[in-house]
Amino acid sequence: MPPHSSSPHGSPPPAESTELARSFLGVFRYSGRALELVWSTSRTLTIALALLTLTAGLLPAGVAYVGAHIVDAVVSASRTWTASGHPSLRPVFEWVALEGLLVAALAGAQRGLSLCQSLLRALLGQRVNVMILEKALTLELAHFEDSEFYDKLTRARREASSRPLSLVTRTFGLGQNAISLISYGTLLFHFSPWAVVVLLLAGLPSFLSETKFSGDAFRLFRWRSPETRMQLYLETVLAREDHAKEVKLYELGPLLLDRYRDIFDKLYSDDRDLTVRRESWGFGLGLLGTITLYGAYAWIAASTVVGRITLGQMTMYLMLFRQGQSAVSAMLSAIGGMYEDNLYLSTLYEYLETPVPPSSGIAQRGAKPDDGIRFEQVSFTYPGAGEPALHDINLHIRPGESLAMVGQNGSGKTTLIKLLTRLYSPDSGRILLDGTDLRDWDESTLLQRIGVIFQDFARYQMRVGENVGAGDVSHFEDEARWREASDKGMASEFIDGLPAGFNTQLGKWFREGRELSGGQWQKIALARAFMRSRADILVLDEPTAAMDAQAEADIFAHFRELAGNRIAILISHRFSTVRMADQIIVIQDGRIIEHGSHSQLMALDGHYAHLFSLQAQGYR
Numbered sequence: 001m002p003p004h005s006s007s008p009h010g011s012p013p014p015a016e017s018t019e020l021a022r023s024f025l026g027v028f029r030y031s032g033r034a035l036e037l038v039w040s041t042s043r044t045l046t047i048a049l050a051l052l053t054l055t056a057g058l059l060p061a062g063v064a065y066v067g068a069h070i071v072d073a074v075v076s077a078s079r080t081w082t083a084s085g086h087p088s089l090r091p092v093f094e095w096v097a098l099e100g101l102l103v104a105a106l107a108g109a110q111r112g113l114s115l116c117q118s119l120l121r122a123l124l125g126q127r128v129n130v131m132i133l134e135k136a137l138t139l140e141l142a143h144f145e146d147s148e149f150y151d152k153l154t155r156a157r158r159e160a161s162s163r164p165l166s167l168v169t170r171t172f173g174l175g176q177n178a179i180s181l182i183s184y185g186t187l188l189f190h191f192s193p194w195a196v197v198v199l200l201l202a203g204l205p206s207f208l209s210e211t212k213f214s215g216d217a218f219r220l221f222r223w224r225s226p227e228t229r230m231q232l233y234l235e236t237v238l239a240r241e242d243h244a245k246e247v248k249l250y251e252l253g254p255l256l257l258d259r260y261r262d263i264f265d266k267l268y269s270d271d272r273d274l275t276v277r278r279e280s281w282g283f284g285l286g287l288l289g290t291i292t293l294y295g296a297y298a299w300i301a302a303s304t305v306v307g308r309i310t311l312g313q314m315t316m317y318l319m320l321f322r323q324g325q326s327a328v329s330a331m332l333s334a335i336g337g338m339y340e341d342n343l344y345l346s347t348l349y350e351y352l353e354t355p356v357p358p359s360s361g362i363a364q365r366g367a368k369p370d371d372g373i374r375f376e377q378v379s380f381t382y383p384g385a386g387e388p389a390l391h392d393i394n395l396h397i398r399p400g401e402s403l404a405m406v407g408q409n410g411s412g413k414t415t416l417i418k419l420l421t422r423l424y425s426p427d428s429g430r431i432l433l434d435g436t437d438l439r440d441w442d443e444s445t446l447l448q449r450i451g452v453i454f455q456d457f458a459r460y461q462m463r464v465g466e467n468v469g470a471g472d473v474s475h476f477e478d479e480a481r482w483r484e485a486s487d488k489g490m491a492s493e494f495i496d497g498l499p500a501g502f503n504t505q506l507g508k509w510f511r512e513g514r515e516l517s518g519g520q521w522q523k524i525a526l527a528r529a530f531m532r533s534r535a536d537i538l539v540l541d542e543p544t545a546a547m548d549a550q551a552e553a554d555i556f557a558h559f560r561e562l563a564g565n566r567i568a569i570l571i572s573h574r575f576s577t578v579r580m581a582d583q584i585i586v587i588q589d590g591r592i593i594e595h596g597s598h599s600q601l602m603a604l605d606g607h608y609a610h611l612f613s614l615q616a617q618g619y620r
């Protein structure tokens with residue numbers, strides 16, 4: 001939804017202009033926070049920036065003032081020369097030297113300003129990016145799956161990291177020009193107070209139009225987030241190695257590229273309209289300024305001719321007027337720019353202030369240790385989904401027991417795991433671990449107790465060992481533990497065959513990065529789950545689907561031994577694996593339809609027995 005109710009094209013309806021004025025003032029609320037951000041990023045640089053701004057603001061008027069003295073000194077020197085034949089050049093040279101010094105100091109101040117800005121830009125860009133990423137760490141999985149939220153994140157990442165500095169630079173720029181303007185105004189006031197009024201008013205129309213167009217540009221930027229996101233996505237699909245194979249073989253490239261172009265064309269036409277309107281108005285209103293300038297020229301020239309001011313003063317007033325006008329327009333465009341920066345910053349702060357419900361649990365131990373896991377009448381519907389993914393689930397798994405889940409694709413098996421690992425919370429019912437509700441557990445203690453691999457486990461483009469070590473951050477770099485876990489995951493053998501063993505870089509993003517086969521990756525993921533040696537719950541979602549028959553047989557032959565006295569929860573479509581579990585549940589459309597051991601379910605001769613015989617037939 002657009003944040004403001006005014007139309008992006010044309011002027012807003014009269015009833016909405018108060019609203020516009022309010023939102024115009026409201027967006028300045030981030031200026032203070034931006035300044036605080038810059039100040040806390042580097043105090044030294046911020047102070048240097050302020051001092052240099054002051055210097056750069058004062059010097060131009062000084063230059064104009066000295067310029068007037070040069071002209072007057074020249075006129076008087078040439079009069080002396082005509083009258084006496086002895087030119088008094090000394091004062092002329094002194095004024096010229098002074099102006100030279102001031103100009104050099106001004107150049108120094110401007111260089112200093114751009115130096116401070118460059119350094120601050122780098123520091124601040126990093127700071128804001130870190131803030132964005134730190135916030136991302138606190139978010140819930142559901143946030144990442146919510147497209148509107150994802151838009152916020154993308155917008156914040158794309159634009160907002162450069163905006164705080166821009167806002168501060170513009171604020172300082174505004175100050176610098178204001179100082180210059182006051183100094184010009186003071187000098188110009190001697191000529192005529194009206195000259196000062198004319199100077200100030202001439203820039204106003206173009207300022208108003210700039211502000212309006214900045215708002216329009218922002219609203220356009222905000223509305224088009226979904227399209228921009230699609231563009232980014234298409235770039236990824238077209239230019240990343242993990243999609244290259246399919247894009248090539250299915251000859252998807254031209255089709256996707258056409259889509260990419262179509263999006264650009266649509267966005268471009270909106271941009272073009274806005275830019276054309278912005279520039280046309282800018283030109284028309286800017287013309288007013290030029291007319292004013294030349295009117296003032298004529299006025300000042302006429303005053304010189306009638307002898308009201310000296311030639312030197314004329315030079316000074318002309319310069320003051322010209323520079324004063326550019327200071328006014330710089331100030332006004334700084335204000336317009338600040339307005340724009342504030343709008344963009346609002347997306348950053350909106351993102352950073354996304355409410356994340358705090359994890360309130362503190363339990364380090366359960367109320368009934370050794371009770372294991374219980375699901376009591378658990379139901380769950382994904383945010384935005386029409387149908388519940390799980391209905392009324394009841395289960396009890398005791399320590400040391402194994403549970404296997406079977407069911408059609410989309411029946412809810414992975415969802416049950418997501419609830420157990422607290423990635424989502426049940427809508428009704430409760431899940432208990434050792435007699436205590438998962439919600440009441442301290443999050444870190446709970447996570448330490450669970451080793452999990454999902455079907456779509458992450459493939460980190462890091463070293464092999466780090467891919468294993470990721471399973472336990474406290475032993476991320478621990479080579480002995482890598483090996484131990486890899487032995488359990490049946491991964492050691494192939495890892496030893498890699499050029500640098502555990503230190504082999506994986507993935508194609510980096511030099512000499514190796515790609516692994518699907519089954520090899522899965523062994524790494526299994527090893528990762530075994531890294532969590534303190535975990536007493538092992539959750540494996542299709543852990544061997546990509547492995548060869550021998551590896552799978554080896555893993556399951558040792559499974560009991562590997563799992564030890566942990567709870568093992570297994571999702572598999574292979575019944576040879578499933579049959580070994582102590583309990584088996586069959587899930588259909590989010591409900592448990594059969595529950596028992598292999599022999600009980602075979603005796604029941606229901607769904608499980610049917611599927612088991614179906615698969616067994618295939619092997620006969």
Ligand SMILES: Nc1ncnc2c1ncn2[C@@H]1O[C@H](COP(=O)(O)OP(=O)(O)OP(=O)(O)O)[C@@H](O)[C@H]1O
Nearest residue numbers: 145382385389407408409410411412413414415416
């Ligand atoms: N993040 C999500 N947001 C919304 N709906 C989802 C999400 N993940 C899964 N679903 C839906 O929830 C239902 C259960 O999905 P789940 O992943 O639990 O199935 P599964 O039994 O693990 O399937 P498979 O055997 O294919 O892995 C499906 O209808 C699926 O479309």
